[in-house]
Amino acid sequence: MLSHQQLQKFATEASAHAGETPYMLTDLESLREQCRKFAKVFPNIKLFYAVKAFSDVEVIAAVAPLVAGYDAASTAEIELVLRQGVAPERIAFSNPVKSEAAIAHAHKVGVHKFSFQSRGELAKLAKHAPASEVYVRVKMDDSEGSVALSSKFGCVPEEAVELLLAAKALGLKPIGLTFHVGSQATELPAWPNAIYRAQKLVGEARGKGLQIELVNLGGGFPVQYKTGDPRLEQVAATVNDAIGALADVTYMAEPGRFVAADSSVIVSSVIGVEDREGRTWLYIDVSTFHAFMEVFEFHEFLHPVLSLRHVGQQPGGLKDYVLTGPSCDSYDTMSLHVQLPADMQVGDHLLITMAGAYTVVYGSEFNGFKVPPRHFLNAA
Ligand SMILES: Cc1ncc(COP(=O)(O)O)c(C=O)c1O
Numbered sequence: 001m002l003s004h005q006q007l008q009k010f011a012t013e014a015s016a017h018a019g020e021t022p023y024m025l026t027d028l029e030s031l032r033e034q035c036r037k038f039a040k041v042f043p044n045i046k047l048f049y050a051v052k053a054f055s056d057v058e059v060i061a062a063v064a065p066l067v068a069g070y071d072a073a074s075t076a077e078i079e080l081v082l083r084q085g086v087a088p089e090r091i092a093f094s095n096p097v098k099s100e101a102a103i104a105h106a107h108k109v110g111v112h113k114f115s116f117q118s119r120g121e122l123a124k125l126a127k128h129a130p131a132s133e134v135y136v137r138v139k140m141d142d143s144e145g146s147v148a149l150s151s152k153f154g155c156v157p158e159e160a161v162e163l164l165l166a167a168k169a170l171g172l173k174p175i176g177l178t179f180h181v182g183s184q185a186t187e188l189p190a191w192p193n194a195i196y197r198a199q200k201l202v203g204e205a206r207g208k209g210l211q212i213e214l215v216n217l218g219g220g221f222p223v224q225y226k227t228g229d230p231r232l233e234q235v236a237a238t239v240n241d242a243i244g245a246l247a248d249v250t251y252m253a254e255p256g257r258f259v260a261a262d263s264s265v266i267v268s269s270v271i272g273v274e275d276r277e278g279r280t281w282l283y284i285d286v287s288t289f290h291a292f293m294e295v296f297e298f299h300e301f302l303h304p305v306l307s308l309r310h311v312g313q314q315p316g317g318l319k320d321y322v323l324t325g326p327s328c329d330s331y332d333t334m335s336l337h338v339q340l341p342a343d344m345q346v347g348d349h350l351l352i353t354m355a356g357a358y359t360v361v362y363g364s365e366f367n368g369f370k371v372p373p374r375h376f377l378n379a380a
Helices: 004-016 028-041 057-066 075-082 100-109 119-128 157-169 190-207 232-243 257-263
Strands: 023-027 045-050 069-072 091-093 113-116 133-137 173-178 214-216 250-253 264-276 279-284 305-307 318-324 333-341 349-352 374-377
Touching: 004 023, 004 264, 004 349, 004 374, 023 028, 028 045, 028 057, 028 232, 028 257, 028 374, 045 057, 057 075, 057 257, 069 075, 075 091, 075 100, 091 100, 100 119, 113 119, 119 157, 133 157, 157 173, 157 190, 173 190, 190 214, 190 232, 257 264, 279 333, 305 333
Parallel strands: 023 374, 045 069, 045 250, 069 091, 091 113, 113 133, 133 173, 173 214, 214 250, 279 318
Antiparallel strands: 023 264, 264 279, 264 349, 305 349, 318 333
16 A cells, blocks of 8 residues: 555656656665565565566666565576676576576576476476475465466475475485465465465475475565555464474565565556446556556456546545556456546546556557656665
8 A cells, every 4th residue: 555655755756757658657765665574574584576576677676685585487587686796596496387498597697496396397407407406386275366376386285295305316405395375365364374284294395304494485475455455464473473383494485566566656648538338438548468467367456546636635526437548459448447536637647556566567569559668766
């Protein structure tokens, strides 16, 4: 949830901005603040920032002094992090299925930590990254309403120990387990359920003589798009309690959304207002395909939207709009119900808030509309 102060800061910047819309305004201090908050409420969890959430070089650099490392998903992400002078030992290659070329490249540049979820991946790792540290991705129950990842990733828990033993037999170093309870995991019991299950697997693996030392909680830490979404402190209460049950392992996590979401607004112009069949349509100059692909995953538009002209005015006279993008595609509609002042006009600017995570990183130039450029505030 954007604080009043943050909103004022973005509104002032956007009002002073003379350039064209759409564009993204990112407060790098917000990213740092989120890292500090994470470290404060999770003193026993190492933070590896998930680069995929918002991968601009300014973001990677801003969080560098505050994170233990980075979760990278591809060769390009590894290269991006290395270019910031980050040591390769601080990178975890947590994409469970990687090309042989990507594994070989990672090994060559000094990345030693890899996730895996199958014997096929182990064979590739043993060949192209011999003796590396590996951790098995286990399918856990996703938090209800999150962007579920277990449909695509993870071995079933019953297979995990066998896979760790197979890693050892191939000369790799099986060091632990990882999971992901779904992005924006607001259903709190999903966290301890997954952690206790992982701890049980650690015990079983140790019982078979393996030296398991790592539980990687993945990402999923939620932000408050809606007032009912849990605060990080609430997640921490349940997570810290659960990790306390097995203290002799290293815990790490790979938050992306939590670090990046609050940092940015996308500033967009209204390009058309139309009343049709009982609905008012607000056409804006930023598209689903630029920045809001997550609407297809969550089946709702997560971002609170404000009219810049009305910031600071008494609320009142709101109206329900269909919020839709500029492209010639009917999928390019963000929401059927956005509440905005009743007098919205062509040329008005919108602040689309909490837009730092999983927005412009998905951007395409479909129909010739350019992905919004970024403007960064508070570079160190
Ligand atoms: C392996 C892995 N780690 C971390 C993340 C980041 O998740 P989130 O942004 O929900 O924190 C993801 C997201 O897809 C992921 O796949």
